[in-house]
Amino acid sequence: MTPARQRYDQESLLAVAAQVFTERGYDGTSMEDLAKVTGITKSSIYHHVQSKEELLGIGLDRALDALFAVFDEPASMDGKAVERLRHVVRRTVEVLVAELPYVSLLLRVRGNTATEQRALDRRRTFDRAVRALFAEAIADGDLRAGLDPALTERLVFGMINSTVEWYRPRSEITVDDLVGAVLAIVDGLRR
Amino acid sequence: MTPARQRYDQESLLAVAAQVFTERGYDGTSMEDLAKVTGITKSSIYHHVQSKEELLGIGLDRALDALFAVFDEPASMDGKAVERLRHVVRRTVEVLVAELPYVSLLLRVRGNTATEQRALDRRRTFDRAVRALFAEAIADGDLRAGLDPALTERLVFGMINSTVEWYRPRSEITVDDLVGAVLAIVDGLRR
DNA sequence: GTCTATAAATTGATAGAC
């Protein structure tokens, strides 16, 4: 029995595309590259998506939806700001790992097209919400006084986001190790 | 008197190219894009460089040379590891800002070509040197016990590197503000 | 859902004049 050749739907195609886009960059990946990796032809790919840019757009939305969902969790809404912040940090790291290819894609987007611009806008909205949490936690006196909320948010989430560059699930480093290391640094900011 | 049109040499061309490569990505920038931005033709650009990839290579070397030079500074070689580490952190941030377009370029490279691979190799060498400093500072008992040197190095320098995404000189945030905020986080790791 | 064939535009790069 010859092994049945992989057949794709939009979902499975997207999974491969996000991975390749992340490895070589979106602009550095041609539809021909994608055809080689998937083992189907360019034409077949166009059966599943209208354009290369649509493939990107779907991937970006997936990452953004997962990130925004963190704010809808109960622990993001109740309690002291510093605890809500710790929860958002923890869950952001977990979402980043769970949706690694899509979040990687998001973090590499430059705004070259309308699709990319839209994603950047949504991402800025997310950043603003996190920044408000930092501001509140500092105002509560639970983080060191004198910290700049905007600057601190950028550094802490820049740190978190940078993990897409090297972290891979099923390495010796578990997600909990990663969350722990990030929270250790955040907790260094407590008064 | 009509204003004399800009004339380029390799240096001034590189400055523009690094900027545009950073904004749109290397693969997302065509020679035609570069021609439009510089106001000269593609042919004229090829008078200054042999290829688009050479333009990238020169920019990457500029960033890497500046970063490695930090380790040759006296303060990187004398004293306790934790103090040498703080100096490398401070100076890396300063170099990053001083050579912002070139360092941005470096941090976006994916390894798609031999030129990019070479740059990634040099960058890994830099990371290893920093990691050794973290390990030494932890062994000295000057950073919290239990910190993983490799993980901590990745997070802290991921944080530093992420600043290329948003920091711009001559904003209200001075380089010293930025260095201060980064060192505040690093100092949160001291025992 | 996948294929072959092909179009239309863009891309990196060169030749040779001023």
Next chain:
DNA sequence: GTCTATCAATTTATAGAC
């Protein structure tokens, strides 16, 4: 140092058959 003209290869995308 810059230009016009041009090329060969690649790129995104479509038409139509199986």
